[in-house]
Amino acid sequence: MTTTAAPPGRDGPRSRRSPGSAPHTLPRRTAGRPSGPRGPRTAHRAAGGATGDTPGTRRAAESRPGSPAGTRTALRAAGGPTGDTPGTGRAAARTRPHAPRTPGRAARGHHATRPARGRRRTPAPPGEPPQAAPRTPAQPPPDSAAPVSVDYVGSGPPTYDPEPTALPTAEPDELGDLVPDTVLDGARYGACTLRAVSLRGDSARYRGEPRRDALLTARFGSGEQALLLVAMATGARATPGAHLAAAEACRWIGRAVGRSHQRLVEDLRAARRGDLKSGLHRLTDRSLGRLRASAAEQGADPEEYTATLRCLLLPADPDCRTRVFFGVGDGGLFRLRDGEWQDIEPRPSAAATTGAPVVGFGSPPAETPEGDRLTLDFGIPTPPSPYEPAPQPPREPFRFRASVARPGDALVMCTEGLAGPLRGEAALCAYLARRWSGRAAPGLAAFLADAQVRVKGYADDRTAAAVWEA
Numbered sequence: 001m002t003t004t005a006a007p008p009g010r011d012g013p014r015s016r017r018s019p020g021s022a023p024h025t026l027p028r029r030t031a032g033r034p035s036g037p038r039g040p041r042t043a044h045r046a047a048g049g050a051t052g053d054t055p056g057t058r059r060a061a062e063s064r065p066g067s068p069a070g071t072r073t074a075l076r077a078a079g080g081p082t083g084d085t086p087g088t089g090r091a092a093a094r095t096r097p098h099a100p101r102t103p104g105r106a107a108r109g110h111h112a113t114r115p116a117r118g119r120r121r122t123p124a125p126p127g128e129p130p131q132a133a134p135r136t137p138a139q140p141p142p143d144s145a146a147p148v149s150v151d152y153v154g155s156g157p158p159t160y161d162p163e164p165t166a167l168p169t170a171e172p173d174e175l176g177d178l179v180p181d182t183v184l185d186g187a188r189y190g191a192c193t194l195r196a197v198s199l200r201g202d203s204a205r206y207r208g209e210p211r212r213d214a215l216l217t218a219r220f221g222s223g224e225q226a227l228l229l230v231a232m233a234t235g236a237r238a239t240p241g242a243h244l245a246a247a248e249a250c251r252w253i254g255r256a257v258g259r260s261h262q263r264l265v266e267d268l269r270a271a272r273r274g275d276l277k278s279g280l281h282r283l284t285d286r287s288l289g290r291l292r293a294s295a296a297e298q299g300a301d302p303e304e305y306t307a308t309l310r311c312l313l314l315p316a317d318p319d320c321r322t323r324v325f326f327g328v329g330d331g332g333l334f335r336l337r338d339g340e341w342q343d344i345e346p347r348p349s350a351a352a353t354t355g356a357p358v359v360g361f362g363s364p365p366a367e368t369p370e371g372d373r374l375t376l377d378f379g380i381p382t383p384p385s386p387y388e389p390a391p392q393p394p395r396e397p398f399r400f401r402a403s404v405a406r407p408g409d410a411l412v413m414c415t416e417g418l419a420g421p422l423r424g425e426a427a428l429c430a431y432l433a434r435r436w437s438g439r440a441a442p443g444l445a446a447f448l449a450d451a452q453v454r455v456k457g458y459a460d461d462r463t464a465a466a467v468w469e470a
């Protein structure tokens with residue numbers, strides 16, 4: 001049988017004839033095909049030569065199921081290996097992608113695993129390693145050094161529930177007199193950051209009583225000439241309308257400070273302590289006098305329709321770090337410096353209630369500047385005169401303190417509802433010192449959570465304002 005050699009230019013093997021031997025073809029082994037003996041016709045077809053089949057016969061063979069040509073056509077349609085020669089394989093690679101073969105399996109004469117239909121993956125470009133699936137970055141572990149917010153501190157849990165239970169009674173025609181359970185506010189001006197909160201105590205939440213504490217935060221002026229005022233008041237205990245008296249006291253002092261804020265800013269910048277004390281004393285006395293006049297108009301007892309008043313003045317000028325506290329009544333003024341609490345509440349002395357008479361404050365002196373006594377007191381009480389009004393009880397002394405803040409300080413002004421547990425429970429002092437130390441002020445939600453940490457035996461309303469110095 002005579003074998004026709006492959007035409008030049010094809011990738012098939014070349015025909016060589018040795019002298020004296022029959023013409024034959026040396027087949028070329030390809031990867032992925034067994035190396036066993038093959039017939040001349042099969043070898044010649046692998047070499048790309050003519051087989052003698054007519055086009056019709058070849059197409060018919062390819063269409064018959066089970067035939068080698070039909071199997072190769074099916075594999076080619078499915079994208080798998082067909083066992084073609086390297087030349088025909090490169091031509092097919094330019095027209096359709098195929099799965100890469102595994103060198104180890106191809107050497108043993110097995111085809112690579114064909115991918116399933118519908119899940120065919122596009123091979124990576126030559127020369128580029130396959131890309132791994134992206135991994136979700138692991139979350140960093142929480143900072144174990146940061147203290148966790150707690151519900152209470154001290155010897156044990158408080159008696160009442162931590163959340164509100166009953167709402168106060170409302171009147172249809174006096175809905176404007178209702179006060180919310182909690183008020184939260186904050187701001188940042190100059191070198192200070194302010195946080196303020198007022199919340200109902202556990203006892204009032206359980207009994208359905210209104211919050212007796214009132215809070216007012218206001219800014220007067222603009223730019224570096226602005227002045228911040230924080231005012232808080234507490235109504236008398238077990239008195240109807242105590243919450244209304246506290247709110248009215250805050251409004252009166254707010255109006256008085258707002259109308260005099262320009263002069264107050266000048267005194268703050270110039271550090272005129274004497275002028276500030278005397279001026280704020282007059283404003284406070286005038287505001288509480290208006291509150292007593294309002295009680296008389298409503299037919300209420302002035303000793304019941306009253307409130308304690310505590311205020312803080314903060315200039316918006318970043319170069320002025322003077323902080324002024326003033327007011328009347330019990331409460332607390334604390335400074336957190338270098339992680340330690342300092343109680344800087346001004347303590348009124350006996351001399352603070354005597355001296356030159358002031359409208360609504362103090363009493364006439366007992367003797368003249370030369371030392372002469374005006375009356376001789378034998379200790380015999382004077383009977384009340386029907387023509388003179390009964391003497392009024394002594395009023396609360398005026399409290400004033402001006403201090404210069406340092407970077408990193410935290411100044412806290414509060415009512416007695418928070419001042420009491422701060423002075424009586426060391427665990428609360430230690431907890432708030434950890435939470436509030438540093439120049440970074442907490443957010444509003446974090447500040448609220450810290451301010452309402454409860455202590456057994458203290459169930460009154462709480463109102464606090466804290467200022468962090470940058």
